Amino acid sequence: MSKTMDQIMTDTWLDVFTTKCSTWQNNATVSSAKKLLHPKIEEIMSADEGLRAKSEIQKWDGYKVTPLHYLEKIAKELRVADIHLKDESSRFGLGSFKALGGAYAVFRVLSQLIEKQTGDKNVNSADIRSGSYQTITKNITVVTATDGNHGKSVAWGAREFGCQCKIYIHRDVSKGREQAIAEFGCEMVRVSGNYDHSVQQADIDSQKNNWHVVSDTSYPGYMDVPKYVMQGYTILASEIGEQIIDKIPTHVFLPGGVGGIAAAISAELWRIWGENRPKVIVVEPEAADCLYQSALSAKPAQSSGNLETVMACLSAGEVSLLAWDILSRSANAFMILNDQTIAPSMRRLAKEGIVSGESGAATLAGLAAACQNPNSRISLGIDENSRILLLSTEGATDPHIYKKLVGIDADKVVTTPLI
Ligand SMILES: Cc1ncc(COP(=O)(O)O)c(C=O)c1O
DSSP, X not given: OOOOHHHHTSSOGGGGOOTTSEEEEEOTTOOOOOSSOOHHHHHHSOHHHHHHHHHHHTTSTTOOOOXXXXXXXXXXXXXXSEEEEEEOTTGGGTTBTHHHHHHHHHHHHHHHHHHHHHOOOSOOHHHHHTTTTHHXXXXXXXXXXXXSHHXXXXXXXXXXXXXXXXXXXXXXXXXXXXXXXXXXXXXXXXOSSOHHHHHHHHHHHHHHHTOEEOOSSOBTTBOHHHHHHHHHHHHHHHHHHHHOOSSOOSEEEEEOSSSHHHHHHHHHXXXXXXXXXXXXXXXXXXXXXXHHHHHHHTSOOBOSSOOXXXXXXXXXXXXXXXXXXXXXHHOSEEEEEOGXXXXXXXXXXXXXXXXXXXXXXXXXXXXXXXXXXXXXXXXXXXXXXXXXXXXXXXXXXXXXXXXXXXXXXXXXXXXXXXX
């Protein structure tokens, strides 16, 4: 039976935030450099490449700055000065920030292949969309393994730019997520093993067939494409920089899967706000804690858990090496959370009229966990003067699971009047 918004809010959402629901590790290797972006980060995420991504993506049909919400009541409940939440649920109609990275990387891969064949330099997306290079693009196949949103972005990019696309998914990807990707006309390949198996199979098949892997994670020998993916994400931080003109946040909570989005945003906020940039706290599921483990050992490490988590899109076994190069210098702390914190956080945001999915709500859960534990509050320097920035990376990307966890359909969240 579906519940009303009143009914679902009868429990106190903060009850689950006991001292056992989370733990954190301050980052011993964070850079003390103040004003200017650390040179290693500049090397990976150069200002020019960021501007190139921004000016390209801003020209895409359907580009719109996503909303930044002010959460006054939740700030009072958590005893902080204010909270802003960047809401990526509407990005390009794809339901998550991922629309920016995968599709931009598809564009960059295609423009390079076109340049190789024709000698034409700086091919832009309008040229590709106009069909001028159709004879080339229709014979190119892009491939990725995914558990949801990245694959959707690659499939969407492939359709936009007129190339072939194959998306590999593992045994646990829900039917709902599979369907949402297949809608873009790509070929879906379901692999019987876990995420790592789907990555391996995509790689083997690509090598055999001369397809092009467009992955969001970097590993030895595969660095360029994930860099494009992260460059695509930086537009999100540029928007925040334009939306918050005064009262720069003191803390930003970012979600961590392989680390790409947290790395891109922390790098760009450093570039924008320099020595006034906020402390960066990266939030992960305890069952998929590769960034937290990397912080503990001060080098890239594997997750210690079985990767089974309600935060489906944060279920990563290994960090992206490029992301770690950035986060090891730019993140102040890494936090892990148990799954029980997620549904109450999704419901609390629903009460504010914000649709935030299982991975999207992880940052509010991380903030609540940090605030409710006196030790983490002190250790992370959070008090009643703190100004918090949260990133909600997705809406109801699996509407079925959303309804199961929140109690009502996502479209009702927006239309139900708030009390
Ligand atoms: C909705 C959502 N949030 C967060 C993430 C984590 O991003 P990253 O793997 O770059 O850390 C993902 C990754 O797929 C995602 O889809």
